[in-house]
Amino acid sequence: MINEKMLALGESRSAIREIFEYGRKRAGEIGAENVFDFSLGNPSVPAPEKVNETIAELVKTLDSVALHGYTSAPGDMAARAAAAAQESLRAGYDIPAGCIYMTCGAAASLTITLNALINPGDEVVVLAPFFPEYRVFAETAGAKLVTVPPEGKSMQPDMEKFAAAIGENTKAVIVNSPNNPSGAILSADTLRAMAAVLEEKSAQKGSPVYLIADEPYRELVYGDARVPFLPGIYKNSIVCYSYSKSLSLPGERIGYIMVPPCAENAGKLFAAVCGAGRALGYVCAPSLMQKVAAHCAGERPDVDAYRKNRDIIYGALTEMGFDCVSPDGAFYLFVKSPGESAAAFCEKAKEFEILLVPSDSFGVGGYVRLSYCVAEQTIRGALPGFEKLAAHYGLK
Amino acid sequence: MINEKMLALGESRSAIREIFEYGRKRAGEIGAENVFDFSLGNPSVPAPEKVNETIAELVKTLDSVALHGYTSAPGDMAARAAAAAQESLRAGYDIPAGCIYMTCGAAASLTITLNALINPGDEVVVLAPFFPEYRVFAETAGAKLVTVPPEGKSMQPDMEKFAAAIGENTKAVIVNSPNNPSGAILSADTLRAMAAVLEEKSAQKGSPVYLIADEPYRELVYGDARVPFLPGIYKNSIVCYSYSKSLSLPGERIGYIMVPPCAENAGKLFAAVCGAGRALGYVCAPSLMQKVAAHCAGERPDVDAYRKNRDIIYGALTEMGFDCVSPDGAFYLFVKSPGESAAAFCEKAKEFEILLVPSDSFGVGGYVRLSYCVAEQTIRGALPGFEKLAAHYGLK
Numbered sequence: 001m002i003n004e005k006m007l008a009l010g011e012s013r014s015a016i017r018e019i020f021e022y023g024r025k026r027a028g029e030i031g032a033e034n035v036f037d038f039s040l041g042n043p044s045v046p047a048p049e050k051v052n053e054t055i056a057e058l059v060k061t062l063d064s065v066a067l068h069g070y071t072s073a074p075g076d077m078a079a080r081a082a083a084a085a086q087e088s089l090r091a092g093y094d095i096p097a098g099c100i101y102m103t104c105g106a107a108a109s110l111t112i113t114l115n116a117l118i119n120p121g122d123e124v125v126v127l128a129p130f131f132p133e134y135r136v137f138a139e140t141a142g143a144k145l146v147t148v149p150p151e152g153k154s155m156q157p158d159m160e161k162f163a164a165a166i167g168e169n170t171k172a173v174i175v176n177s178p179n180n181p182s183g184a185i186l187s188a189d190t191l192r193a194m195a196a197v198l199e200e201k202s203a204q205k206g207s208p209v210y211l212i213a214d215e216p217y218r219e220l221v222y223g224d225a226r227v228p229f230l231p232g233i234y235k236n237s238i239v240c241y242s243y244s245k246s247l248s249l250p251g252e253r254i255g256y257i258m259v260p261p262c263a264e265n266a267g268k269l270f271a272a273v274c275g276a277g278r279a280l281g282y283v284c285a286p287s288l289m290q291k292v293a294a295h296c297a298g299e300r301p302d303v304d305a306y307r308k309n310r311d312i313i314y315g316a317l318t319e320m321g322f323d324c325v326s327p328d329g330a331f332y333l334f335v336k337s338p339g340e341s342a343a344a345f346c347e348k349a350k351e352f353e354i355l356l357v358p359s360d361s362f363g364v365g366g367y368v369r370l371s372y373c374v375a376e377q378t379i380r381g382a383l384p385g386f387e388k389l390a391a392h393y394g395l396k
Numbered sequence: 397m398i399n400e401k402m403l404a405l406g407e408s409r410s411a412i413r414e415i416f417e418y419g420r421k422r423a424g425e426i427g428a429e430n431v432f433d434f435s436l437g438n439p440s441v442p443a444p445e446k447v448n449e450t451i452a453e454l455v456k457t458l459d460s461v462a463l464h465g466y467t468s469a470p471g472d473m474a475a476r477a478a479a480a481a482q483e484s485l486r487a488g489y490d491i492p493a494g495c496i497y498m499t500c501g502a503a504a505s506l507t508i509t510l511n512a513l514i515n516p517g518d519e520v521v522v523l524a525p526f527f528p529e530y531r532v533f534a535e536t537a538g539a540k541l542v543t544v545p546p547e548g549k550s551m552q553p554d555m556e557k558f559a560a561a562i563g564e565n566t567k568a569v570i571v572n573s574p575n576n577p578s579g580a581i582l583s584a585d586t587l588r589a590m591a592a593v594l595e596e597k598s599a600q601k602g603s604p605v606y607l608i609a610d611e612p613y614r615e616l617v618y619g620d621a622r623v624p625f626l627p628g629i630y631k632n633s634i635v636c637y638s639y640s641k642s643l644s645l646p647g648e649r650i651g652y653i654m655v656p657p658c659a660e661n662a663g664k665l666f667a668a669v670c671g672a673g674r675a676l677g678y679v680c681a682p683s684l685m686q687k688v689a690a691h692c693a694g695e696r697p698d699v700d701a702y703r704k705n706r707d708i709i710y711g712a713l714t715e716m717g718f719d720c721v722s723p724d725g726a727f728y729l730f731v732k733s734p735g736e737s738a739a740a741f742c743e744k745a746k747e748f749e750i751l752l753v754p755s756d757s758f759g760v761g762g763y764v765r766l767s768y769c770v771a772e773q774t775i776r777g778a779l780p781g782f783e784k785l786a787a788h789y790g791l792k
Contacts, residue, residue, distance in 0.1 A: 001515075001567075001603035001604070002512060002513050002515075002661075002664065002665060002668045003511065003512055003513060003514060003515055003668055003671075003672070004515075005671070005675075006511060006512045006668040006669075006671035006672040006675060007512075007664055007667055007668040007671055008671065009670075009671030009672075009674050009675055010512075010666075010667035010668050010669065010670035010671030010672070010674070011667045011671070042461070042465055042466055043461070043465070044461065046459070046460030046461060047460045047464055051460075051464075052455040052456075052460065055451065055455045055684075056452055056455050056456070059448040059451050059452050060448075060452070063442070064442030064443045064447075064448065064644065065438070065439070065440065065442060065644070068443055068447075068644060068645045068646070068647050068648050069438055069439070069646055069647045070438055070646045070647045071647055104500055104649065104677075104678070104682075105677075105679060107677035107678070107679045108677040108678070109677075110677060111675075111676055111677030112677070115399065115402060116398060116399055116402045116403075116406075117398050117399060118399060119397075119398075119399055119400075133674070136674060136675055137675070137677060140675040140676070171397075207397035208397070248460065248461070248464060249464045250464070250465055250466045251464050251465045251466045251467055251680060251682070251683025251684075251686075252464055252682050252683055252684060253500065253679065253680070253681075253682050254682075265398075268398065268403055269398060270406075271403055271406035271407045272398045272399055272402040272403040272406050273402075273406065274405075274406035275399075275401070275402035275403055275404065275405030275406030275407070276399070276402040276405075276406070278405050278406070278529070278532060279401075279402060279405055279507075279532055279533070279536040280507055280536070280676050280677070281500075281501075281503035281504040281505075281506060281507030281508070281533060281676070282500070282503070282504070283501060283503045283649065284647060284649070285649075286500075286647070286648050286649050286650075286682045286685065287647025287648055288451075288647075288648060288684070288685075289682065289684075290647075
């Protein structure tokens with residue numbers, strides 16, 4: 001008699017969470033130092049020092065009612081201005097603070113944006129591999145999820161299948177670059193090709209197909225990789241951002257939605273975002289964290305710590321003969337499972353106390369995801385096990 | 397082509413917000429000290445000292461990843477245990493921490509609970525006067541809102557109409573005690589009578605009608621008024637709590653849902669709550685604030701500051717001949733508008749720079765709401781204007 005969909009969602013534990021729980025159990029049996037858990041994407045570098053300094057300063061100096069009181073629904077004006085300033089740097093032109101709606105993190109950014117857009121019968125297109133919660137968010141907003149497979153190991157979408165997936169009922173496409181789980185970045189060429197398709201299809205149906213950019217990993221990029229400013233390539237883009245990874249604050253639930261001024265009917269779109277935030281119960285984003293974001297929006301994470309981990313694991317596994325997607329960003333390595341199914345490979349890895357996530361829940365088969373936001377010693381400790389796996393599969 | 401309902405919600409400013417904005421404009425014209433704005437329910441007392449002390453201590457001592465990292469979806473175990481301990485004190489028996497789901501405040505508690513329960517065709521019953529967002533939350537979850545009028549000035553529900561409102565399709569009843577906007581507390585007698593109706597109707601339909609207790613003002617009570625522990629009166633009660641008012645942290649978005657062990661199928665109900673939180677994009681409640689709640693759940697607000705304001709305003713207005721609901725809790729005074737409509741009374745009050753909210757948006761006509769969570773001088777400054785209003789209406 002209660003809502004069966006919500007019950008099923010609450011009762012189903014994610015594949016990732018199952019593996020994490022196994023890891024905890026195993027750590028209790030053989031010691032944490034002997035379990036090499038690559039299952040969870042929890043940032044392992046501390047927040048930039050300025051974050052805690054700002055918090056300490058704010059509680060010392062700011063009036064309690066001003067610090068902890070309600071902000072307006074779209075957010076504290078200083079937080080919106082700081083976010084707009086970051087987006088302006090990316091855009092190369094001035095994005096007004098009025099384009100920013102502060103949220104309780106990336107998941108809230110996505111659910112609010114989807115609820116602002118979706119009508120019954122609409123479809124939302126995602127590019128595999130994709131974060132499994134996209135399905136939950138899109139379906140809860142009333143949409144049908146349509147998936148587009150990647151073109152081989154590039155993890156760029158198969159453009160023919162992408163064009164075929166966009167139809168009369170498509171309301172939005174979600175992109176996630178750098179990508180969880182593959183670490184791949186959508187190239188400017190890919191995005192331009194996608195934009196051309198979306199413009200044509202929008203013209204055909206007489207209303208925009210929106211591009212929703214889920215960008216929590218935007219600053220976690222290596223070498224000279226850069227994430228393009230999407231509204232510069234396709235005007236009807238909506239940016240969903242979170243400070244979770246850039247400020248290592250995943251539990252604090254702070255991010256924003258940007259509706260760029262170039263979007264068609266941007267004012268109405270922004271109003272619908274405000275309405276959806278209200279309808280879902282998001283009164284305002286956490287006030288203290290909004291003030292932290294106002295002060296620290298320009299801070300950058302210690303990308304080097306992640307880059308070092310990436311270099312060790314990607315270098316070693318490639319050397320051993322594993323076939324890995326070259327990760328340009330985020331903190332995930334996507335490894336082709338040798339010979340068998342991803343699930344079988346994960347089971348075999350468990351024999352060496354290495355915990356990986358099979359790619360099936362991300363919408364593609366035959367890969368495993370490895371989160372390298374872990375201590376360096378976890379990576380180094382796992383390498384002998386990976387050697388044995390490589391030998392087992394007769395790689396090289 | 398975007399969602400019209402969300403657009404309408406985003407474009408419609410609430411009556412309260414309209415008046416607040418008028419007050420800001422007027423303050424700019426004649427000086428803030430000459431405007432007596434009783435429109436907003438923003439706590440005016442600072443957070444208990446322990447709150448900011450705890451934050452300062454946590455950022456100094458706790459590891460950044462532990463402090464700002466994800467908690468599990470239902471919350472940090474210490475925060476859940478602290479909430480359960482408070483509920484256990486009220487219950488008189490042990491409520492396990494596993495019954496608590498930490499949320500981003502009362503609005504989130506309500507939207508999550510409603511989405512966990514509601515199926516298409518369901519109805520949600522509210523007792524007028526009620527917080528206007530209940531309609532938004534219930535309708536967004538897919539339910540039809542059914543309202544029950546109060547019985548005269550007691551602000552207890554008309555029990556005959558209450559019984560008639562509960563039918564085959566009723567999934568839940570929301571109660572808010574102490575009440576926004578009237579300050580009234582539902583008496584134990586009223587609640588027992590309601591429980592008897594709900595038990596009978598649940599038996600008739602063969603599944604529970606849930607009682608949802610929206611209790612952010614629970615600790616803001618005066619004299620010997622007490623808010624009964626609802627699951628003790630009706631087992632299928634779900635408690636939606638927020639620390640907004642008790643810790644003066646409304647902007648921080650921290651609260652919880654309690655599914656009591658006595659509720660039918662409590663385990664499945666709790667799982668559906670977890671599912672709804674996930675589906676709406678609430679990954680976890682803000683982590684730092686969860687830790688603050690763990691340390692400060694037993695702190696109490698400075699009720700005396702509100703009580704003093706209440707005594708001044710209730711005493712003075714009653715003395716002048718205004719007909720006021722005696723407020724036993726919260727920080728609202730509900731005043732019967734003399735002679736004319738509530739809107740006309742509010743317009744007249746504006747002439748004396750007194751800003752009140754007409755009761756129509758709360759589901760009853762003929763009253764105004766006055767928020768006395770303001771500085772004492774605002775109340776004292778408004779009294780001459782109220783005298784002139786009383787004279788205008790020929791009271792006494």
